[in-house]
Amino acid sequence: MATRLLELREKFFRFVGRREKLVMAAVRFVIAFFAFFLINESIGYMSQISHVWVAFLLAALCAFVPAGVMVFVGAALILAQFYALAQELCLITLLLFILMFCLYFRFTRRVGYYTMLTPILCFLRIPYVMPVSVGLLGKPYNVISVLCGTVVYFLIKNVKENEALFHSFQETVAGPTKYTLAVNQIFVNKEMFLYIVAFVAAAITVYCIRRMKTDHAWTNATI
Numbered sequence: 001m002a003t004r005l006l007e008l009r010e011k012f013f014r015f016v017g018r019r020e021k022l023v024m025a026a027v028r029f030v031i032a033f034f035a036f037f038l039i040n041e042s043i044g045y046m047s048q049i050s051h052v053w054v055a056f057l058l059a060a061l062c063a064f065v066p067a068g069v070m071v072f073v074g075a076a077l078i079l080a081q082f083y084a085l086a087q088e089l090c091l092i093t094l095l096l097f098i099l100m101f102c103l104y105f106r107f108t109r110r111v112g113y114y115t116m117l118t119p120i121l122c123f124l125r126i127p128y129v130m131p132v133s134v135g136l137l138g139k140p141y142n143v144i145s146v147l148c149g150t151v152v153y154f155l156i157k158n159v160k161e162n163e164a165l166f167h168s169f170q171e172t173v174a175g176p177t178k179y180t181l182a183v184n185q186i187f188v189n190k191e192m193f194l195y196i197v198a199f200v201a202a203a204i205t206v207y208c209i210r211r212m213k214t215d216h217a218w219t220n221a222t223i
Contacts, residue, residue, distance in 0.1 A: 025063040032070050033059035035116045038123055039077050042156050046084035049077065067112030071104065074116065078152070082159070086166045088178035089185065093155065096186060100148045108145035111138060118149025119156070131199040135206025136221060143203040147196055154192040158185045
């Protein structure tokens with residue numbers, strides 16, 4: 001049985017090696033489609049772009065471009081949906097995205113898949129896969145890409161849970177504004193900051209254990 005599994009693994013790697021470009025395009029398409037589909041399903045406030053075929057077409061486009069373009073398209077999709085809900089929310093989110101793109105292109109532009117996969121796995125309730133993957137496969141600073149994806153997940157989650165506040169909000173002279181409400185959706189979230197601290201700690205811990213000069217370091221790091 002073990003020999004058979006090894007043979008299948010070797011055949012799989014040979015297949016991927018011969019068709020690397022096609023396989024990578026398929027992987028990019030699947031990641032992009034699930035990401036765009038979840039965005040439209042969660043915050044589909046702009047009906048014109050909230051159809052499954054829009055997610056399909058955008059994913060097909062992203063299958064043949066670098067991961068950075070896929071991240072940019074996802075950000076543009078979120079901004080369009082937020083604009084339909086509240087222009088103030090769209091503006092605050094745009095400023096946040098500009099900051100995250102500065103960090104992304106400075107440190108983690110080669111691992112944009114982490115940014116896209118993190119919200120998907122958060123929705124699937126297995127977010128811890130990402131910081132462990134960073135520790136096993138990358139450098140500690142690659143966790144920045146995971147943190148960007150985590151912020152996006154909680155942003156979408158919080159807006160979805162509190163969208164009624166934007167619909168029913170009425171500004172007063174002395175009361176809060178929609179800008180205040182938008183900022184609260186992003187920055188006033190203890191759970192998000194807990195995730196961020198935990199992900200950074202996990203990625204660094206796994207990386208350090210993986211780099212140890214001991215037997216079975218990779219296995220120990222995974223555990």
